[in-house]
Amino acid sequence: MLAAAAVLVPLGPALSAPAAQAPTTVIANSGSVAPPSCPVNPCVVISRTTAVQVKDGSNREPFEIHKDGEIVAWSVTLAVPSTGQVHYFDSHEGGTSRAELAVLRSSGGLRYKLVARSPLVHLQPYFGKTAQLELAHPITVTKGELLALSVPTWLPALALGYPGTTSWRASRDPADCANVTDQTAQTRIGATARYDCLYQTALVTYSAAEAASG
Numbered sequence: 141m142l143a144a145a146a147v148l149v150p151l152g153p154a155l156s157a158p159a160a161q162a163p164t165t166v167i168a169n170s171g172s173v174a175p176p177s178c179p180v181n182p183c184v185v186i187s188r189t190t191a192v193q194v195k196d197g198s199n200r201e202p203f204e205i206h207k208d209g210e211i212v213a214w215s216v217t218l219a220v221p222s223t224g225q226v227h228y229f230d231s232h233e234g235g236t237s238r239a240e241l242a243v244l245r246s247s248g249g250l251r252y253k254l255v256a257r258s259p260l261v262h263l264q265p266y267f268g269k270t271a272q273l274e275l276a277h278p279i280t281v282t283k284g285e286l287l288a289l290s291v292p293t294w295l296p297a298l299a300l301g302y303p304g305t306t307s308w309r310a311s312r313d314p315a316d317c318a319n320v321t322d323q324t325a326q327t328r329i330g331a332t333a334r335y336d337c338l339y340q341t342a343l344v345t346y347s348a349a350e351a352a353s354g
Contacts, residue, residue: 164212179222189290190244299343317336
């Protein structure tokens, strides 16, 4: 399933779904979220992969769907890289900063199938803000699926300095965990990928709003 359009809604510190979609559940990291990295040096970003937060302190799978419903909106909080950092990443990571919401379903072990995705959004104009995106066509989700961010280029959406109990996984093979240049983002519906690469002490700064079915 592929949503056909997304609309940027007013920017703010937190996600709020349209009132017409109530009741909704916000799917997000728990507790306070530190500002994402950049322009500090090194500026650490998500590069050419699909990222899913798998642990947030003692909270496991914070982006797991717990009941059937529809994703009606999503958001991502972005850092403000310097002009030089933006130029570097644009030149080395396939172009300007873009991302989309991805819905993953387990295929066993650390393999996941991409079952739905939102439209790809150009996010560079929203650096330093929380981009809130309402989906013109909500995405149906079922219990047990995971919400992730697919980043075909790069995205300054990593908050650093958390304990080792906080971690996210990327859609990379185990031999390529340090390779952030090759394209590994899941973008083809029905395709599966391995999420062998675990990165600790960092939080992916995204969230989504789910409306109950019916």
